[in-house]
Amino acid sequence: MPNDVTHSQAGTTLEKADVTKSVTPGGRTEAAAAAVRIDDVAVRFRSKKRDVTALTDVSLDIASGEFVAIVGPSGCGKSTLLKLVAGLLGPSAGEVRLGDERVSGPRHDIGYVFQRAALLEWRSALRNILLQAEIRKLPAAESRARAGELIRMTGLEGFEEALPHELSGGMQQRVALCRALLHRPPVLLMDEPFGALDALTREQMNVELRRIWQETGTTVILVTHSISEAVYLADRVVVMSARPGTVSEIIDAGLPAERGYSETMARPEFGTATTRIRELLGAASAAD
């Protein structure tokens, strides 16, 4: 995408953090209050023939403004965990808290991005982003301005009126990201958002997501199959075991806040962390 490079300065000046706490260079907040608290959660799916335990004994605290990535083998319940946080699914045991509220139904104070962009085909990029505002009945003028900011931040300028099928996969995912951020959610949940993109676009999106996260100060939980993506982006990487899914280890690579893509890849901490995660997942279960 040719115009990705130009908008980075614009974004920094426009975007302001929505959360009250300031983000330290490490990206981690000093405050003790957790943005998301997952407490001893289990999820069992009942079907006629058998019960399937998707998640068991999962506990995780995520600080406000933190970027957490979740990796694990396919079917380990990573996406289920995100749905729990969003309140799209209820836990069979334990509880999930968002801020200081217990999650007991679909949460409206989050942004959600799926692997497929899930855009409305009949709406232009801009109107897809504004769907968030329309449904929430947010003031129109403000929402348009906010959408404009996000469009600049994600490099979608000039594509506002394009229909989804006229956009590349990466661009569609940018639109989905803008839509998820329109209402300034304190928590952004991303379920393999770059899984369908080619390797090069994916790297580009990683760099952008990291920048956008730093600009917005949103708490991010990212589910991914890519170990390097997880380590590059996140403050902490939660490694999950196969079904029934549980947290096997939480890894903090200790990378600096400013992360140039190739420099970060070349750092010894990066190598140590990815190797450790690969060991945890077992050679067969997750190809990077």
Added chain:
Amino acid sequence: MSQSAVSTAPVKPAGVAERARPSLRRRTVEAAEKSWRPVALLLACFVAWWVISAAELVESYLVPSPGATLDVLLDKPDYLWQHSWVTTYETLLGFVIAVVVGVVAAVVMVYSSTVEKTLYPILLFAQVVPKIAIAPLFVVWLGFGITPKILIAVLIAFFPIVISMVTGLKAVDPEMLQLSATMGASPWQTFLKIRFPASLPHLFSGLKVAVTLAVTGAVVGEFVGANEGLGYVILQANGNLDTPMLFAGLLVMSLIGVILFVIVEIAEQLLLPWHASRRDGSVTTSY
């Protein structure tokens, strides 16, 4: 194929708007490219018909010559026009009623599984019963007027509309629905902004089937008992062994079906440009 240029991802932002709406001339060229084959085939059939009748391979009272058929069309335009109008009127009314009832039934069925379980077997039964067989009953009940014809058109057009609309409403991306839940959308908002528009391409594929069936329904109604309409014209011509008139009636009837089909297709392109431009350029339904 000729439309692939339209649907490629834009490289330059400036190109987006122009590409979405190709010029009239370009569209005409594309339409010509798409339609020359069927036109050529039709012409070939016409020539074959002409050759067969000119060489008197078949008796002229069995297959009239194109000239004789054309003569009927030219000699009795008022007669044909009057009866065509009756059939068209019955067809359109039946189609519109079928659309309204079908769409409402589909929405109710999708939102209430109780209604679906109750209604679906009855719908299926109504579809399985041959409409031609119940047509006489409608005439007994409702008389020789246009009401039984409209009713048969409704019955015959209703089923594809309900089925396509139910499919459309159910085919909505589950992630889209989860997303609308996180936005706090009311059921009405979800229906209006997501489910209904998403179902329209499916609905239109059902409408195209339904509109041609509605013509059949109206004509079947006229066969059973009528004193006007193209079905009546054909029956009369048949009784008099007037094959040129019979052929003329058939031609006009097909023409009505084709015109209605094209109208639905144009409506689809106007209402769902996002869908039309996505599709590869075949004239008929791509399902």
